[in-house]
Amino acid sequence: MCATCGCDDTTHTHEHHKRTISVERDVLHENNLLAERNRGYFEAKNIFALNLVSSPGSGKTSLLERTLRDLKARLDFAVIEGDQQTTRDADRIHATGTKVVQINTGKGCHLDAGMIQNAIKGMKPADNSVLFIENVGNLVCPAMFDLGEQERVVIISVTEGDDKPLKYPDMFLSSTVCVINKIDLLPYVPFNMEQCRANATKVNPNLRFVELSCTSGEGLQDWYTWLQSKLPTPVTA
Ligand SMILES: Nc1nc2c(ncn2[C@@H]2O[C@H](COP(=O)(O)OP(=O)(O)OP(=O)(O)O)[C@@H](O)[C@H]2O)c(=O)[nH]1
């Protein structure tokens, strides 16, 4: 039996697999072109865009809520929320007083650059602002889709297991920062921090780590220090 598609036919040629690959390439090519346009827009307006990716429930929205509340007096923020259904996360962000747009992807499992282009046309984030994009909770598909962001932040929580970087390497390879969240739960779960970091570093030696808890607040200062160190210098007229 064919190990790729399960066909019993021994004369099977695999031609149809080649066709599938070329379609995927076309979709990604189109996405990459739009991502470059987004990147140009962000550069021109001096907007610092971050793409937050993780499995469902790792704490993307919780990290945003804390960050927005703690830094809103100093920085100008906008948020694009991606979910399959509901406006629950957008409602949470709205409650912090931050400008937010919700994108519902329906059956889709990731945001793409075209969705971001449409969202920024509508929301018009301010010059010199920080734009957070919360992707759909999924450790696989969002890895393939460049949105034009400057930084991709992968969040893993200690309840997920320290082997996840090895099992979902594309996400950790394509990210620039790895936030390890829910460290308040470390006493209760079998999670080896050093092993997790070693696994992630094996996949991506350039990955930077921040360990924190959105609940207790421990480690949040490290995240804020990193965020502020990355901000581009405001453009002066
Ligand atoms: N104990 C603990 N719980 C946390 C922490 N951060 C988030 N949570 C909880 O984890 C759950 C999921 O958090 P969310 O912020 O909604 O996670 P998310 O990644 O935005 O989830 P999706 O958008 O559904 O993918 C919530 O019940 C949070 O209260 C943390 O640091 N410690």
Ligand SMILES: [Mg+2]
């Ligand atoms: Mg969320």
